[in-house]
Structures are given as structure tokens and as C-alpha cells.
Amino acid sequence: MSMSTSSWFLEGRGLKVGYGGRPVLEGFDVRLGYDEVLCLIGHNGAGKSTLLKALFGLVAPSSGEVWLEGKPIRSLNSRFMNANGVAMVPEGRGIFPGLSVAEIMRLGFWAAGIKPADQQARLEWVFEILPMVKRFYNQRAGTLSGGQQQMVSLGRALLSQPRCLLLDEPSIGLAPKLFQDLMGPIKALQQERKMSILIVEQNVKEALKISDRVIVMKSGALIKEGAPAEFSDNTALMELY
Structure with missing residues (x-):
């Protein structure tokens, strides 16, 4: 276990992010635990990629903070994140x-x-x-x-x-079998190294298999959170979209 006082490896607190004056996320909170695979799902335009970029320092929030291992980051950029054990697959x-x-x-x-x-x-x-x-x-x-x-x-x-991986829609353009071939090594590595993973994914069925917790976004807001089992029923998922 980490010596950190926080049980969260990576946090976004009250993030407000937008492009050209149009807010995509407003007052958004997200937390990723140590040794946790968190799956983020939601329709296109829900703000999922924007959230990942904000957490990794690729877009600057107009307000809010990103915390790493219980401490707020003062100068957030991708080099800092890399140096502190966070990597992103865009x-x-x-x-x-x-x-x-x-x-x-x-x-x-x-x-x-x-x-x-x-x-x-x-x-x-x-x-x-x-x-x-x-x-x-x-x-x-x-x-x-x-x-x-x-x-x-x-x-x-x-x-x-890295101790933490941010994966932005790794299944795009891949046949389901190929995606499984990719997720297998990632899950094995995660378990072996106790990594934290935040995965944004459209292929919900495959992503749920490796996740510990799921959050659903809609129009820049978090609308549901729970265990993968709660989302295995397709009708429940459809209602969220």
C-alpha cells in the first residue's frame, strides 16, 4: 500500500473545462483509487475525452483542481504527470x-x-x-x-x-477479438503491479469485464456510479444513453 494519506491516486475536484467559451465540464468531480480499474462510459460528446485530457494536463481547467496522491498539483502538464507515474493512451x-x-x-x-x-x-x-x-x-x-x-x-x-494509465477509447477501430487480446495483457499487468486505470470505452461489455467500478457521464455531468454487475443488463445501459 502507498504511504499516501489519501486513498485516491488521482482526483479531479470541481473541474470546469470548455473550448471557445463553451463549457464541456462544469464542477466535475472524479476519483480514481489505488489499484482500481475505473470504467467511464457515456454517449459521444458527454465530455469523457475532455475529462481525461484535463486530468493529464493536456487542457487547462478554468477552475477546479487535479490532485495526485492526496496533494493538489500546482503546475499541471503532461510531463509532470509522466514523471509522477501517470501515462495516457490517447x-x-x-x-x-x-x-x-x-x-x-x-x-x-x-x-x-x-x-x-x-x-x-x-x-x-x-x-x-x-x-x-x-x-x-x-x-x-x-x-x-x-x-x-x-x-x-x-x-x-x-x-x-506507469502506476496509472488513462486509456481513451482503446477499442476504436478494433474487432472485438483484437480488443480482448489487448485488454488481457493490460488486466494482467494491472493486477501484477497494482496499477490504477481509468478507461473511457464505447465497447462497454468488454470494458466491464476488467473494471472494478463504473461511472456514467451525460452532457458533462456524472449521472450514475456503481459496480460492473449493475451495468451488465443492456436495458439499464440503454436508458442511460
């Missing part, structure tokens, strides 16, 4: 198609501030979790399938050996 993979996988990983080392002496060991560790990545390590990312690109994106996020 929606749409965020991969440059013209670069080789090796070059993408080198960029990942740089972004996460990993010392050259540690880089090979980190890479080998990622290959253990996602052996497929080793197979196409020297290929250009643009030549890979959607599932392979998603593995690269995840592998890059894992280079920093």
Missing part, C-alpha cells in the same frame, strides 16, 4: 504513420525522460507484455493494422512503467 492512437515503431519508442523515451542507460531494459519489459510489438519493431507505423498501432501506442505509454 484516442485515435496518436501515432505518426511516417515513423518506424523504433522511432516512436525513442520519442516515448524522450517524452518520459528515461535515461539512455535504462532504455533497453524498459524496451525488453514492454516486449514481454506486448510480444507482438517486437515483431514489427522496425516497420513504419503507417503500414500496421489498427490493432498493431494500438499496441504500439500502449507500449509507448508503458515505457515509463
Whole structure:
């Protein structure tokens, strides 16, 4: 267990976030526990991606705070989050198609501030979790399938050996079987390393299988929270959308 006084690893408190003067989130609270997989579901435009970006320091809230391990973050940006054990896999993979996988990983080392002496060991560790990545390590990312690109994106996020992963719709463009293949290693890693994971997902059925808790968003507000079992009934889910 962490020595932190807080039982929450990552918190958003009273977050107000908008674009061009239009609020997407207003006074939004969210909490992610240590060693917890939290699934965030909701219709398109509910503000799910905006919330993840705000928590990771990619968009600045106009008010509210992000807390990490029981302390408010004063200068929130993605580099700070990376350095403090939080990694994000963005929606749409965020991969440059013209670069080789090796070059993408080198960029990942740089972004996460990993010392050259540690880089090979980190890479080998990622290959253990996602052996497929080793197979196409020297290929250009643009030549890979959607599932392979998603593995690269995840592998890059894992280079920093994060204690917390923010996953923004990892199933987009993937066949259900491929998504299962991806979630298997993530869940195993989460259990082994006691990671905290916040996953935004449209493929609710698969996401519920690995989640400890579910929150539902609608129009920038949290409308329901509960255990995965409460959401396994499709009709209940449909009513929320």
C-alpha cells in the first residue's frame, strides 16, 4: 500500500473545462483509487475525452483542481504527470504513420525522460507484455493494422512503467477479438503491479469485464456510479444513453 494519506491516486475536484467559451465540464468531480480499474462510459460528446485530457494536463481547467496522491498539483502538464507515474493512451492512437515503431519508442523515451542507460531494459519489459510489438519493431507505423498501432501506442505509454494509465477509447477501430487480446495483457499487468486505470470505452461489455467500478457521464455531468454487475443488463445501459 502507498504511504499516501489519501486513498485516491488521482482526483479531479470541481473541474470546469470548455473550448471557445463553451463549457464541456462544469464542477466535475472524479476519483480514481489505488489499484482500481475505473470504467467511464457515456454517449459521444458527454465530455469523457475532455475529462481525461484535463486530468493529464493536456487542457487547462478554468477552475477546479487535479490532485495526485492526496496533494493538489500546482503546475499541471503532461510531463509532470509522466514523471509522477501517470501515462495516457490517447484516442485515435496518436501515432505518426511516417515513423518506424523504433522511432516512436525513442520519442516515448524522450517524452518520459528515461535515461539512455535504462532504455533497453524498459524496451525488453514492454516486449514481454506486448510480444507482438517486437515483431514489427522496425516497420513504419503507417503500414500496421489498427490493432498493431494500438499496441504500439500502449507500449509507448508503458515505457515509463506507469502506476496509472488513462486509456481513451482503446477499442476504436478494433474487432472485438483484437480488443480482448489487448485488454488481457493490460488486466494482467494491472493486477501484477497494482496499477490504477481509468478507461473511457464505447465497447462497454468488454470494458466491464476488467473494471472494478463504473461511472456514467451525460452532457458533462456524472449521472450514475456503481459496480460492473449493475451495468451488465443492456436495458439499464440503454436508458442511460
